[in-house]
Amino acid sequence: MVANRPIGVALLGLGNVGGGVVKLLHDNAAAIEARLGARIEVRTIVVRDPDKGQRVVDVDRSLLSTDFDRAICRDDIDIVCELMGGTTDAKRAVLAAIGAGKHVVTANKALLAEHGAEVFGAADAAGVDVYYEAAVCGGVPIIRVLREGLASDRVEALWGIVNGTSNYILSTMTESGRPFAEILKEAQALGYAEADPTLDIGGGDAAHKLAILVNLCFSMSVDVTAIAKDGIDGIDPIDLEYAEKFGYVVKPLVIARDHGHAIEARVHPALVPANWLLADVSGAKNAVYVQSYALGPSMYYGAGAGMLPTAMSVVSDIIEIGRNVFAHAAGAARPRPRPETPRRLLPLAEVRTKYYLRFGVLDKPGVLGQLMTVLGRHDVSIAQVVQAARSDGPVWVVVLTHDAKEGDVRAALAEIDTLPIVADRTRVIRIASGDPSKGAKS
Amino acid sequence: MVANRPIGVALLGLGNVGGGVVKLLHDNAAAIEARLGARIEVRTIVVRDPDKGQRVVDVDRSLLSTDFDRAICRDDIDIVCELMGGTTDAKRAVLAAIGAGKHVVTANKALLAEHGAEVFGAADAAGVDVYYEAAVCGGVPIIRVLREGLASDRVEALWGIVNGTSNYILSTMTESGRPFAEILKEAQALGYAEADPTLDIGGGDAAHKLAILVNLCFSMSVDVTAIAKDGIDGIDPIDLEYAEKFGYVVKPLVIARDHGHAIEARVHPALVPANWLLADVSGAKNAVYVQSYALGPSMYYGAGAGMLPTAMSVVSDIIEIGRNVFAHAAGAARPRPRPETPRRLLPLAEVRTKYYLRFGVLDKPGVLGQLMTVLGRHDVSIAQVVQAARSDGPVWVVVLTHDAKEGDVRAALAEIDTLPIVADRTRVIRIASGDPSKGAKS
Numbered sequence: 032m033v034a035n036r037p038i039g040v041a042l043l044g045l046g047n048v049g050g051g052v053v054k055l056l057h058d059n060a061a062a063i064e065a066r067l068g069a070r071i072e073v074r075t076i077v078v079r080d081p082d083k084g085q086r087v088v089d090v091d092r093s094l095l096s097t098d099f100d101r102a103i104c105r106d107d108i109d110i111v112c113e114l115m116g117g118t119t120d121a122k123r124a125v126l127a128a129i130g131a132g133k134h135v136v137t138a139n140k141a142l143l144a145e146h147g148a149e150v151f152g153a154a155d156a157a158g159v160d161v162y163y164e165a166a167v168c169g170g171v172p173i174i175r176v177l178r179e180g181l182a183s184d185r186v187e188a189l190w191g192i193v194n195g196t197s198n199y200i201l202s203t204m205t206e207s208g209r210p211f212a213e214i215l216k217e218a219q220a221l222g223y224a225e226a227d228p229t230l231d232i233g234g235g236d237a238a239h240k241l242a243i244l245v246n247l248c249f250s251m252s253v254d255v256t257a258i259a260k261d262g263i264d265g266i267d268p269i270d271l272e273y274a275e276k277f278g279y280v281v282k283p284l285v286i287a288r289d290h291g292h293a294i295e296a297r298v299h300p301a302l303v304p305a306n307w308l309l310a311d312v313s314g315a316k317n318a319v320y321v322q323s324y325a326l327g328p329s330m331y332y333g334a335g336a337g338m339l340p341t342a343m344s345v346v347s348d349i350i351e352i353g354r355n356v357f358a359h360a361a362g363a364a365r366p367r368p369r370p371e372t373p374r375r376l377l378p379l380a381e382v383r384t385k386y387y388l389r390f391g392v393l394d395k396p397g398v399l400g401q402l403m404t405v406l407g408r409h410d411v412s413i414a415q416v417v418q419a420a421r422s423d424g425p426v427w428v429v430v431l432t433h434d435a436k437e438g439d440v441r442a443a444l445a446e447i448d449t450l451p452i453v454a455d456r457t458r459v460i461r462i463a464s465g466d467p468s469k470g471a472k473s
Numbered sequence: 474m475v476a477n478r479p480i481g482v483a484l485l486g487l488g489n490v491g492g493g494v495v496k497l498l499h500d501n502a503a504a505i506e507a508r509l510g511a512r513i514e515v516r517t518i519v520v521r522d523p524d525k526g527q528r529v530v531d532v533d534r535s536l537l538s539t540d541f542d543r544a545i546c547r548d549d550i551d552i553v554c555e556l557m558g559g560t561t562d563a564k565r566a567v568l569a570a571i572g573a574g575k576h577v578v579t580a581n582k583a584l585l586a587e588h589g590a591e592v593f594g595a596a597d598a599a600g601v602d603v604y605y606e607a608a609v610c611g612g613v614p615i616i617r618v619l620r621e622g623l624a625s626d627r628v629e630a631l632w633g634i635v636n637g638t639s640n641y642i643l644s645t646m647t648e649s650g651r652p653f654a655e656i657l658k659e660a661q662a663l664g665y666a667e668a669d670p671t672l673d674i675g676g677g678d679a680a681h682k683l684a685i686l687v688n689l690c691f692s693m694s695v696d697v698t699a700i701a702k703d704g705i706d707g708i709d710p711i712d713l714e715y716a717e718k719f720g721y722v723v724k725p726l727v728i729a730r731d732h733g734h735a736i737e738a739r740v741h742p743a744l745v746p747a748n749w750l751l752a753d754v755s756g757a758k759n760a761v762y763v764q765s766y767a768l769g770p771s772m773y774y775g776a777g778a779g780m781l782p783t784a785m786s787v788v789s790d791i792i793e794i795g796r797n798v799f800a801h802a803a804g805a806a807r808p809r810p811r812p813e814t815p816r817r818l819l820p821l822a823e824v825r826t827k828y829y830l831r832f833g834v835l836d837k838p839g840v841l842g843q844l845m846t847v848l849g850r851h852d853v854s855i856a857q858v859v860q861a862a863r864s865d866g867p868v869w870v871v872v873l874t875h876d877a878k879e880g881d882v883r884a885a886l887a888e889i890d891t892l893p894i895v896a897d898r899t900r901v902i903r904i905a906s907g908d909p910s911k912g913a914k915s
Contacts, residue, residue, distance in 0.1 A: 180614025
């Protein structure tokens with residue numbers, strides 16, 4: 032049955048993902064060969080230090096080199112897999128590969144979020160494929176689903192849990208009631224969080240992925256630095272407890288919504304109604320909940336990181352490019368952007384959503400009235416209030432609002448936080464809304 | 474940007490799905506045209522009665538005809554969409570279309586489950602594409618996910634809720650505590666269930682879909698009549714209540730598992746642990762939970778039926794074939810089967826799983842001992858027992874077993890149901906097991 036010549040692959044990088052690619056190509060060799068009708072051969076692997084001792088997988092020393100320019104230009108290479116990370120060398124390598132007429136597979140979300148237009152423009156000009164399934168949600172085939180599965184549909188909104196480290200930390204905080212700093216330290220010791228966790232817990236990694244999703248769903252290039260983002264480091268265990276009392280679970284979300292004239296895109300922890308499917312996506316798992324015109328709600332769930340899940344996406348991309356190579360159809364499956372209607376990113380101040388507000392106030396009569404008066408004056412209307420007596424400090428007043436404008440809420444809080452009755456900076460967590468309820472009759 | 478000639482489509486059938494295709498092509502025309510780089514034109518629609526009054530959508534009367542042989546052979550048709558259903562005319566039409574060199578999109582699960590080998594064989598010989606995303610789980614792109622997203626992976630097992638009618642009925646029974654017959658009648662009145670609901674509630678529809686999934690995941694043609702299936706009509710509200718007490722929800726499942734030498738495939742309602750994501754898939758929604766070697770657990774959720782969701786899958790297939798047509802790459806994306814290792818369907822008697830057993834016995838001392846003795850003698854070991862006093866008849870003894878062989882359980886029950894202490898036929902519901910827990914650290 033195997034009639035085609037092998038597909039030649041150059042790997043740039045042999046860390047966790049690169050090692051996973053080598054392992055998966057070995058472990059699933061027979062199935063992959065049968066499905067592609069050809070073998071996939073890793074013919075060269077570019078690494079920083081070929082003499083490094085311990086690696087994720089054993090590879091033939093003769094495959095290793097440090098010269099990526101040479102590796103990219105080899106005649107026997109069809110596909111260059113950029114698995115180095117970063118945006119300097121990686122960008123140079125990807126553009127060089129495209130320039131040399133090679134197809135590219137990359138897992139590099141930062142590169143695509145920051146330089147996607149340049150990379151895809153170069154690929155279009157050269158008539159080569161750039162696939163990037165592994166760049167968003169690791170092994171979850173969300174790129175393929177949006178690009179091909181929902182090719183005839185129109186995405187209206189999406190809610191995603193796309194950073195496994197943040198989800199792991201918040202899930203563990205929720206289960207254990209222990210504070211952020213403690214769980215983070217543990218996660219670092221276990222290897223679930225980086226030594227410098229800023230990109231994960233601060234929302235930067237999620238913003239990169241959201242920029243890629245927004246580009247795919249709404250044909251709009253987003254300046255990733257313009258995406259509003261809050262990290263999960265401001266969440267206290269007490270907020271998770273209150274959330275539960277009100278029927279919510281706190282999750283690290285990315286949210287995007289098509290408003291016609293503008294696209295809303297934001298990254299922050301949010302109170303998610305406990306009856307949403309996303310509320311049950313725990314640990315390091317990822318999921319994207321999509322609301323689209325024809326299909327309605329749909330959800331895609333799985334491992335967002337890890338050696339083999341991420342490698343799985345990379346190798347599935349290699350197989351698809353391989354099929355294109357044999358069919359002389361490179362570039363055919365790349366999405367053509369819709370006619371670019373100029374659309375702006377909706378400024379955060381204009382976003383409307385519900386809010387969880389926790390005020391730390393002095394235990395005096397009339398305090399609640401003062402808070403409510405200021406909120407009301409700024410058009411922030413209240414859905415629920417709970418006041419908790421405490422022996423050891425200010426009283427907490429927890430408020431859930433109806434839909435309000437972010438700008439109004441911020442203006443109200445700026446005023447409230449200067450009141451003499453307020454003892455503690457007000458904590459704000461947005462509440463996820465929209466209509467992705469689980470179990471609705473289709 | 475639009476450079477390509479239009480793609481010509483013939484629709485066979487203008488019921489719910491056909492009407493949805495016409496509507497979606499209209500509503501999303503601009504986005505679809507931009508993504509394909511060409512217009513999609515429905516050039517002829519074959520119906521039984523062109524003069525029928527009320528239709529799902531308004532179409533130009535001149536597009537309608539009754540002659541599908543002529544429609545299929547027209548030079549201006551690239552893709553034939555078979556949306557008639559049934560396996561007689563539909564099979565003839567699909568094979569005729571393939572014979573005429575047309576690509577085919579079909580939503581017909583029965584056709585593919587029963588005659589898939591013949592249809593795909595003909596398509597291979599003719600070098601045309603046959604796409605069928607809409608045949609399984611309506612709008613959920615599960616076929617594309619398994620064929621392309623997980624192309625480099627190896628599916629080990631799957632658990633699916635693939636029949637929306639059954640899921641709707643069981644969900645409503647669970648919420649309301651009302652009996653099957655009553656909910657079915659309501660569902661029929663609301664149009665959620667067919668006048669003849671046998672195929673849905675008896676598991677036949679789910680078995681068709683499971684046969685297609687098994688073929689795709691395990692490269693194995695299954696005789697659909699050989700798939701063991703139980704319907705949901707034997708479920709009593711009391712069983713749903715007990716299930717809840719034990720921490721389960723009853724769901725209409727399809728289950729498949731790779732045992733190496735054999736493939737397990739079965740269709741039946743099952744007790745699903747309440748902490749599985751599948752337990753939260755309610756109403757008419759569908760979902761498939763996949764366990765694969767590299768990715769681990771992943772889940773795909775959405776509308777399994779309905780006019781626009783199903784049409785969405787059909788039109789996405791049309792777009793993909795359109796891309797292939799322009800790239801002269803037809804057939805390239807069709808999965809090549811793995812070298813066919815002869816594998817058998819695991820006989821139901823050899824399946825091992827856990828069981829929920831509800832015995833109706835006389836309220837006498839020693840009864841429990843007698844039941845346990847027979848079960849033990851047949852190697853069925855017990856995890857939990859609950860005995861419920863009743864004022865109005867026999868006592869119920871509810872047993873949850875450890876993993877046991879179906880053959881052993883059936884032998885034990887055959888013996889038990891003849892005991893003088895047994896007043897009622899024993900009810901049996903299998904318990905879903907394996908390891909698709911939600912929230913596990915990846």
